[in-house]
Amino acid sequence: MSPASARAGLKQPSAPEDARKRLVDAALNLFGRNSFEGVSTRTLSQQAGVNLAAIQYYFGGKEGLYLAVARHIDSRIGSLARPVLAKVEADLDARTPTREECFEMVCNLLEVMIKTTLETPDSKKWVGILVREQMEPSPAFDILYEGVMSPMHHCLSRLTGLILGLDPEAEETKIRVFALMGQLIMFHVSRTLVTRTLGWEGYRSSEVESIRAILLENVRALLGMEEKRAT
Amino acid sequence: MSPASARAGLKQPSAPEDARKRLVDAALNLFGRNSFEGVSTRTLSQQAGVNLAAIQYYFGGKEGLYLAVARHIDSRIGSLARPVLAKVEADLDARTPTREECFEMVCNLLEVMIKTTLETPDSKKWVGILVREQMEPSPAFDILYEGVMSPMHHCLSRLTGLILGLDPEAEETKIRVFALMGQLIMFHVSRTLVTRTLGWEGYRSSEVESIRAILLENVRALLGMEEKRAT
DNA sequence: GTCTATAGTCGGATAGAC
């Protein structure tokens, strides 16, 4: 008797909100790889091991489930990013750090982005949905924009402004930040191209390490930070 | 009487392969914005102003039409990129240019990429399909990989190798080229994020100019080329 | 070659038993 069927045998006690969780989980997997229209409610419920009608019952429909997935992503990425973002914002409000300190913070944020886009096991699914939402935005875009993308960009703009002596609100600053972020995003959206070109099978930790090292160097160059040298 | 209906009135003479063209055109528009499953053959034929059965007749089905779109993109981007790529490759085969000359060629290729991803009216549709194909590759991916992506990356790797003194085939070189390209790709895949953050309505020529200027500066910095100065 | 009509399938949502 499998553990799953053992638990499924008990009606109320063990799994009160289990169906919700299972559905969101399955939906994250499927919507991460396929488009909204490319996933059927039948596949969804089947993969979640729940009944077809459960989607209606818990989320009001396929669309509601999709929004729940967006909120899930927001919360997962948020739990990684928000502490770091809050710390940086508070620091910048309190004082004016040196260029070196600012650069250090940029590196911290880059680390967070590498984690959320390349290293976390679910990252592929997250970014799949993030990218799709940018190409054909749905109501879910607002959740992700307000919760994840905008705060990260805002924080990086403040730091970049300080480092380069630019107004954080200036168009140039914001564009520079996008270009900076693009270097990382590339390795996600062009995953197939990258792995095929390099003969990789995916992003294992050694491959992520190679990417990380080069991105750090690049960010240093783009922000005009000289290499540290031992005196 | 509109020109369209005037032409449609004549059966054979004016438009022998017109239906094909109209279908590919409509398909490019629709597949550029929506996923494969998100576009119905009804919408397709309706938007093309042809009959539903024409998709079967000319392309053997929805999938065949999609592949025709991929070949169309390959040919359109190819006509912009291949002459430049061939010239660079031939040049590199014939002699070993200086770093400055190599950098000049990189700039030329960057120009081509900006044209194909931001400036050409159809670019939004092209890149939409390119990105989708990377996230869930279909048989169309091979067409686009062999025809467009791989040659561009290969050419940039040779140049980057020469400029930075690296083996063009080395993993590091290839990763650096991806990072380089990512800066540009960002402005396409995150179009919604970029325009919303900057309060733009789209990429008009003045906005593309701002992006181009910064990208050129960045590429210079990433390749370690010093600013030219008047003596 | 072009179109209409339709077959056959699969989609999301619902009603109602338990």
Place this chain on the structure above:
DNA sequence: GTCTATCCGACTATAGAC
């Protein structure tokens, strides 16, 4: 709360008239 059975609309593809 959970499940089965079912509705009904939309889909791709095809047959056959013109």
